[in-house]
Amino acid sequence: MTAPHPKEVVLGLYPFTRGVAFAAFHSSLSPVDWGMKKLQGDKDVFSFEATKELIAHLQPDVLVLGDCSRRQSRPPSDLGKLHKRIAAYAESMLIEVHVFKKSDIANCFHGVGATTRYEIAKAIAAQVDALSHRLPPPLKPWNSQNQRLALFDAAALVMTYYCQKKPLTQLAKK
Numbered sequence: 001m002t003a004p005h006p007k008e009v010v011l012g013l014y015p016f017t018r019g020v021a022f023a024a025f026h027s028s029l030s031p032v033d034w035g036m037k038k039l040q041g042d043k044d045v046f047s048f049e050a051t052k053e054l055i056a057h058l059q060p061d062v063l064v065l066g067d068c069s070r071r072q073s074r075p076p077s078d079l080g081k082l083h084k085r086i087a088a089y090a091e092s093m094l095i096e097v098h099v100f101k102k103s104d105i106a107n108c109f110h111g112v113g114a115t116t117r118y119e120i121a122k123a124i125a126a127q128v129d130a131l132s133h134r135l136p137p138p139l140k141p142w143n144s145q146n147q148r149l150a151l152f153d154a155a156a157l158v159m160t161y162y163c164q165k166k167p168l169t170q171l172a173k174k
Helices: 043-058 076-092 102-110 117-127 149-163
Strands: 010-016 019-027 030-038 062-066 096-100
Touching: 010 043, 010 076, 010 149, 019 043, 019 149, 030 043, 030 149, 043 076, 062 076, 062 149, 076 096, 096 149, 102 117, 102 149, 117 149
Parallel strands: 010 062, 062 096
Antiparallel strands: 010 019, 019 030
């Protein structure tokens, strides 16, 4: 008798202005761990070190990053360098790396009617009970974006990875 094959761990990382959000899943609707590492010191150094710690702790098989070539929160060249550094480190650890554009994420969530960042977060919270309590309230015109949305951005990257294999509308029917 052979031991069951361990489940694949897919880690989504979303660096943002105040740290790094992460979500690790065994399958499209089965989170293993999630959270945010709050910024301490230099953004890029902290983000890279936090990523190394997450990789060591979670031992993912796949790392998913967002395409940062058009992101506004940091100069694209800085974030691009960070992503390249993270990807190179992950590949040196024999971890498969995927990078998705906003359009890939939009295509994934289009089938469930989610188009905005908040609608995507609501769609994730509706399908993944473990994350539903982390959904921030809707954005008011006088408030800034809630940091917790970054957690859902990381989860959206992971779900987009799974969506490439099977459309999101079918993932809940597994």
